[in-house]
Amino acid sequence: MLAEKDFIATSYNTIDSASFEWSAPSNIALVKYWGKKENQIPANPSISFTLNNCKTITKLDVVKKSENSSFSFDLLFEGKPKEDFKPKIQKFFERIEKYCPFLKEYHFKIDTQNTFPHSSGIASSASGMAALAMNIMSLEKAINPAISDDYFYSKASFLARLGSGSACRSIKGEVVVWGNHVQINGSSDLFGVEFSEIHSNFKNYQDTILLVDKGEKQVSSTVGHDLMHNHPYAERRFAQAHENLSQIKTLLSSGNVEEFIKIVESEALTLHAMMMTSMPYFILMKPNTLEIINKIWKFRDETQIPVCFTLDAGANVHVLYPENVKENVLQFIQDELVGYCQNGQYICDQIGNGANQLK
Known part of the structure; x- marks a missing residue:
């Protein structure tokens, strides 16, 4: 080591x-x-x-x-x-x-x-x-x-x-x-x-990034990290991350997409819950972030298509889904989600391998 x-x-x-x-x-x-x-x-x-x-x-x-x-x-x-x-x-x-x-x-x-x-x-x-x-x-x-x-x-x-x-x-x-x-x-x-x-279910996993708000965050990630020092829920959160990592490790190996979705969405909401319960408290999600989340939940419930969301420390939504449902999910994004994106913008991405030397 x-x-x-x-x-x-x-x-x-x-x-x-x-x-x-x-x-x-x-x-x-x-x-x-x-x-x-x-x-x-x-x-x-x-x-x-x-x-x-x-x-x-x-x-x-x-x-x-x-x-x-x-x-x-x-x-x-x-x-x-x-x-x-x-x-x-x-x-x-x-x-x-x-x-x-x-x-x-x-x-x-x-x-x-x-x-x-x-x-x-x-x-x-x-x-x-x-x-x-x-x-x-x-x-x-x-x-x-x-x-x-x-x-x-x-x-x-x-x-x-x-x-x-x-x-x-x-x-x-x-x-x-x-x-x-x-x-x-x-x-x-x-x-x-x-x-x-990594199970084959997660190979070429897709990430479509919905650009809800392209402005500068009102609270930087550096400040947000520092606010965890005296956070009332910090120790429990750190323990939860260890527990969730143990679970997601198993799910990535077994290919259980349904349970994977539960952990990923819970983690995203927990991250923002930490922001909302710090002192000072702050909210980086926007109204359109919540609209998109609810639309994803409704679509998944009605179609049983395994699509989920995650969030960074900001308002944009990462829509995660297996490659074999790509056509259905992109159509859903076009039909129901693009209207919540700033200037209708989103970026289609997927799992990659890391850094590459070009020269």
């Missing part, structure tokens, strides 16, 4: 210049994590579907500097300078310098873009930080070719976590667990691990 100290790079060479390019997807948690400890450690374990189409593509150009005084980077978003993103990258570099002490030796040009609209209400921090972490690990591999593939991906997940907690679940695998759990071998608070015991 890799420990934090194992991720500190101690032996490496230098290179004059290099260029790398990776894509990394977003992910959607089935069992949610809400609340974290110091250094991006989750208060409870989580498990997620890795997405396929909603991803960030990041190119990293690296040039050796003459002096190593400070971090040095330029940042382009969709081909244009993006100054307001730079403080987040600066903070990320500061957090990971201990593990990548070679960072100050190079000037970086970071050129990044999303396959989904930046203002679409889909969180891009997970895919963005995962893609950047993959590029940094490509640099580490270039200056230390001896590192193994397992170490490469584990450390990429470890680094991504320090940029955005859920980013560690966007590195590798269709289904990823992050956080210590007694029933999942190799699970860790430090990085995500692939969960591979």
Whole structure:
């Protein structure tokens, strides 16, 4: 089992210049994590579907500097300078310098873009930080070719976590667990691990994301996580997450979609219940979020088609369903749900495999 100290790079060479390019997807948690400890450690374990189409593509150009005084980077978003993103990258570099002490030796040009609209209400921090972490690990591999593939991906997940907690679940695998759990071998608070015991019922599982509200959230996820520190229901919630992860692990392996739906929807509503019962309290769902949920329940009850919803920390609805009912569900979305989406917008996605090197 890799420990934090194992991720500190101690032996490496230098290179004059290099260029790398990776894509990394977003992910959607089935069992949610809400609340974290110091250094991006989750208060409870989580498990997620890795997405396929909603991803960030990041190119990293690296040039050796003459002096190593400070971090040095330029940042382009969709081909244009993006100054307001730079403080987040600066903070990320500061957090990971201990593990990548070679960072100050190079000037970086970071050129990044999303396959989904930046203002679409889909969180891009997970895919963005995962893609950047993959590029940094490509640099580490270039200056230390001896590192193994397992170490490469584990450390990429470890680094991504320090940029955005859920980013560690966007590195590798269709289904990823992050956080210590007694029933999942190799699970860790430090990085995500692939969960591979997936029944054919969950292969190519679909996720259609209904864009209910594309505006900025009135309460950020960082603030929301912090509000769990003195939350009256925090300890019970953390225990519940462990219990639900035990159950969903079994359901993903056995192919029981009906029971899977119960856990996933309960988790989504519990996440928002934590927000509504914190102090200060807040609500991120919108009236149209609730309309969509009720429509999904009615449709599932009337047709017995196994479609369900989950939510992130926001108003948008992820509609999850098996591939073999795709035609019926997309028709339902067109007929009954699209009217609740901002500008009628939604994104069709499905389970993917994680990050990919493009160059």
